[in-house]
Amino acid sequence: xxxxxxxxxxxxxxxxxxxxxxxxxxxxxxxxxxxxxxxxxxxxxxxxxxxxxxxxxxxxxxxxxxxxxxxxxxxxxxxxxxxxxxxxxxxxxxxxxxxxxxxxxxxxxxxxxxxxxxxxxxxxxxxxxxxxxxxxxxxxxxxxxxxxxxxxxxxxxxxxxxxxxxxxxxxxxxxxxxxxxxxxxxxxxxxxxxxxxxxxxxxxxxxxxxxxxxxxxxxxxxxxxxxxxxxxxxxxxxxxxxxxxxx
Numbered sequence: 001x002x003x004x005x006x007x008x009x010x011x012x013x014x015x016x017x018x019x020x021x022x023x024x025x026x027x028x029x030x031x032x033x034x035x036x037x038x039x040x041x042x043x044x045x046x047x048x049x050x051x052x053x054x055x056x057x058x059x060x061x062x063x064x065x066x067x068x069x070x071x072x073x074x075x076x077x078x079x080x081x082x083x084x085x086x087x088x089x090x091x092x093x094x095x096x097x098x099x100x101x102x103x104x105x106x107x108x109x110x111x112x113x114x115x116x117x118x119x120x121x122x123x124x125x126x127x128x129x130x131x132x133x134x135x136x137x138x139x140x141x142x143x144x145x146x147x148x149x150x151x152x153x154x155x156x157x158x159x160x161x162x163x164x165x166x167x168x169x170x171x172x173x174x175x176x177x178x179x180x181x182x183x184x185x186x187x188x189x190x191x192x193x194x195x196x197x198x199x200x201x202x203x204x205x206x207x208x209x210x211x212x213x214x215x216x217x218x219x220x221x222x223x224x225x226x227x228x229x230x231x232x233x234x235x236x237x238x239x240x241x242x243x244x245x246x247x
Contacts, residue, residue, distance in 0.1 A: 032113045032170065039175060039244030041069065048075030051098070053242065057114045065102040071095055071129065081135065082207050089135030089147065096129035100238075102161070115246060116165040116173050123180065123238065127155040133190075137200055145200070148193040157184035157236040165244070173244040180238025188230045 034057070041051035051069030058064050072095060079092035102123045110117030133149040159182015165175045 034113045034115055034246040037115050037173065037244045037246045039173075039242040041067070041240050041242045043239070043241040044069070046075065047077050048072040049098075051242075053244075055102075055104075055115060055244070061106045061108055061111070061114070063104045063106070063115060065104065067098075067100040067102070069098045069100075071098065071127075081133075082204075084207055086138050086203050087135065087147075087207050089133055092131050092133060092151075094129040094131040094151075094153070096127065098125060098127040100125040104161075106165075110164075113167065113246065115244075116167045118164050120160070120162045123159055123161055123182070125155075125157045125159075125182075125236075125238065127153075127157075129153045129155075137196065137203070139197055139199060145196055146194055147196065150191045150193060152189045152191075154187040155184050155236070157182045159183065159236060159238065161238060171246055173246060175240075175242040175244055177238060177240045177242075182236045182238065184234055184236035186230075186232050186234060188232075190228045192228070 036057070037053075037055045039053045039055070041049065041053070044051060049069050049071050051067055053065055053067040055063050055065035073093045075093075081089035081091045083089075100123055102121055104119045104121035106114065106116070107118045129152070131151045131153075133147070133151060135147045137145040137147050139145070159180055161177060161180040163175060163177040163179075165173045167173050
């Protein structure tokens with residue numbers, strides 16, 4: 001009797017083990033195919049940007065995405081105000097929105113659900129920012145003037161991006177945009193809301209020479225009461241970390 005039970009036990013154990021192994025093989029080989037993802041950018045929160053993205057799997061490892069964001073006044077990035085003997089202003093905070101369509105290609109060997117793994121692609125980004133600048137100006141005769149300007153900056157940039165999207169659960173991914181170099185076209189405009197003497201603009205241009213950011217502006221551009229616009233090109237760069245939900 002003992003000799004009969006022992007082979008039966010071994011046979012049952014073998015069948016259970018074989019079935020479990022087969023199920024494991026199937027579960028590992030199966031890929032959960034998803035076609036949509038909604039993500040929220042978390043890294044840009046430190047600069048007061050709230051951005052949502054929608055990504056759609058299109059065809060053959062390609063996807064299309066659209067990101068829309070709003071920039072609030074809060075954030076660690078700001079432009080310091082002017083502070084010299086004649087011109088004193090507060091720091092410059094800017095607000096506005098940004099929109100960025102993208103095309104991505106995911107490396108098939110690193111992806112298990114169409115929308116994760118290593119990827120590279122192209123992006124187009126448009127940003128529209130507004131700000132104000134206020135302060136005081138003292139001319140050569142010691143006369144005080146109040147300053148108040150409205151400023152606007154539109155930026156259109158295109159570039160290449162490289163990243164990795166890490167699956168952390170069945171539904172959630174973490175998207176690491178590692179690099180996004182590109183070129184941007186900047187359209188800057190400033191509007192004076194107070195009456196100021198003509199010599200103010202010369203003193204303003206002299207004060208702004210201390211700001212290295214103006215090295216990007218056309219060399220023949222100077223602020224004046226009639227010329228308050230500038231267009232210039234400069235290097236741009238995208239990066240980020242986003243949390244996404246797939247469905």
